[in-house]
Amino acid sequence: MSAPTPSWDDLVTVALLGTDRRTPPGAVPGREAPAALLDAAAAETVRRRAGLRPGRAAPRPDPAPVDPRPALPAPAARRLTLLLADRPGAGGGRRGTTPDLMELLPQWLAAANARGFAPPPESLPALLDAARGRTDLRPAALAFAGPRALWLARLNPDWRFALRAAPGGDASLPGPEEPDRVAALWREGLFAERVALLASLRARDPGAARELLVSSWPTERAEDRLMFLDSLRTGLGARDEPFLEQALADRSRNVRATAAELLSALPESALAARMAARAAACVALDHTGDTPTLVVEAPHECDPAMERDGVTPKAPAGRGERSWWFGQLVEAAPLTVWRRRLGGRTPEEIVALPVADDWLDELHAAWCRAAVRQRDAVWSRALLGRPSAPGAGGPGAVSLAERAKLLGNLPVGARAEWVAGFIAVHGLSEAFQLLGVCAVPWAAPLGRAVLDALNIARDAGSYPWSFSGVMGLAERCLDPAEASRLDALLAAPDEPEDAAPGAGGYWAEAFQRLGTTLRLRAVMTQELGP
Structure with missing residues (x-):
C-alpha cells in the first residue's frame, strides 16, 4: 500500500522546523532529507497547479430589487462621482483653498434624500465603501442607496454593516410576524445576533421586544442583561415600567442603575414619585430673611431603598458622600415637583433664587442633568440663562458639554x-x-x-x-x-x-x-x- 501523499501544510511545517527536527513525509532521516523535502514540494506544487474538476455551478442571485424613486439629474450624478472619488487627507499638509469634498458628502446626501432621488446603480459600490469607512455617514448613505444596498450587502461581506443598520435588513433577522423564527433565533443565536434581533424588534414592535426579553431574563448573564436592557431606550414608555421595576432588584449593580435611569425618564413612574419625595424633602424655601432663599439638607445616609432605586452609595474620590447622594436624588426627580414644592414659581424664578451654604453649584448641576434626561425645554432655557452672563455660562451650566446638552432641548x-x-x-x-x-x-x-x-x-x-x-x-x-x-x-x-x-x-x-x-x-x- 503506497504512502499517503503529504499535504502542502505538512511540507511547510517541515520546512519551518527543519529536516533535522522533523523528517519529510515518506523520507528517511539523514543527509538525503532536505532533497526529499524539495522533491516532495515540487511534486505537490505540480499537483496544486493541475486543473481541478469543475464544481457544480452556484445558483444565480435573485435580481436586484427595483428602486421606484426618480433618477438623479445628470449634473448631480456627476457631482456624486466626484464627491465619492475624493479621499480624506489626500495630499496631506496644508489644505490651501481647495474645498474638502468628503466633508460635503453628508450634506449632499441629506439634500438628495430630501428630494427623494435614487442613486445611479454604478455609484453604489463606492457609496457603500464610503459608508463602511465612516459610521457617521451610514444612516444618510443607506437611506439614499435604498433597497439595492441590502441586495449588494448580501453578496459582499465587506458591506454587511448595511444589513445590521437597516431594521429587518438582514434576512437572518425575522420580524414580529414570524414568532417561531424569532423564538428560535433568540434561543439559539449568537450574542451579536440576539442583540440585533432585539434592536430590530424594538424599533418595530416595542411590546414584542420587551416580552421576548422577559421570557429569558432570569437565565441571561449580567453583562448580557445590561446590553439587552439598554435596547429599551428605543420606544421607552409606561408599559415598560413593570419590567423595569423588577430589574431594580437585579443582582447586577449596573443593571439596577440602568433600570433606574430609564424609570426616572418616565415622569409618571413610581420610581420618579419616590425620587420626587426624597428630593423635595432635601430642599426647602426659607422666608425668614430679606429674600426667599433655598436651603438644602442633604441625606445623612444612603438606605437600601435608595440604593435599590439606583442611588450609588460610594462617592467618587474627592466628592462628599452627602452631596453625591443629594445630586443623584435631584437628577432622578421629575422637574415638575419643584414648582409645587416652591410656591408655584416658574423655572426661571426657581433658578434665580439664592441658595444657602454653597449648595448652588450642586443643586443647579443636578437640575441640568435632570433637564437633559427629561428633555425639558423650559427648564433647559432657564438653566442656560442669558448668553451674555459672566463666566460664559448660565446659573446652572457647569461645563460647555452640559450647555451643549441643554441647548439640544431648545x-x-x-x-x-x-x-x-x-x-x-x-x-x-x-x-x-x-x-x-x-x-x-x-x-x-x-x-x-x-x-x-x-x-x-x-x-x-x-x-x-x-x-x-x-x-x-x-x-x-x-x-x-x-x-x-x-x-x-x-x-x-x-x-x-x-x-x-x-x-x-x-x-x-x-x-x-x-x-x-x-x-x-x-x-x-x-x-x-x-
Missing part, C-alpha cells in the same frame, strides 16, 4: 439665537461644542456672529490655527447666501507686530477656501433641482 431657532448671543459676547474660543448642536445651515444671525468673530480674531492677530475647527464647521454649516460677505475678508491683512508668523496669509487662505466651499455648496444644491 427649538432650532432659539438654539441658534442663544449661541449667536454667546459668540457675540465671549467669542469663538469656547463655542465649538455649542455650534455642533445648531441646525444646518446656520440661521442668518448665527452665521453673521461667527463671521464677525472670525474677522475680529483675524484683525487682532490671533493664532490662526486655533480656529481651524470653527472654519471647518463654517464650511459645512454656513448658509451659502453668506458667501458675498466674505469678499472683504479675502485679502491678506497687515500683521500686527505680536501676531503669529504667517497668520495673515493663513487667514486669507482660509477665507478663500470658505468662500469657494460655500459657492460650491450653492451649485450642488442647484444641480439637485428644486
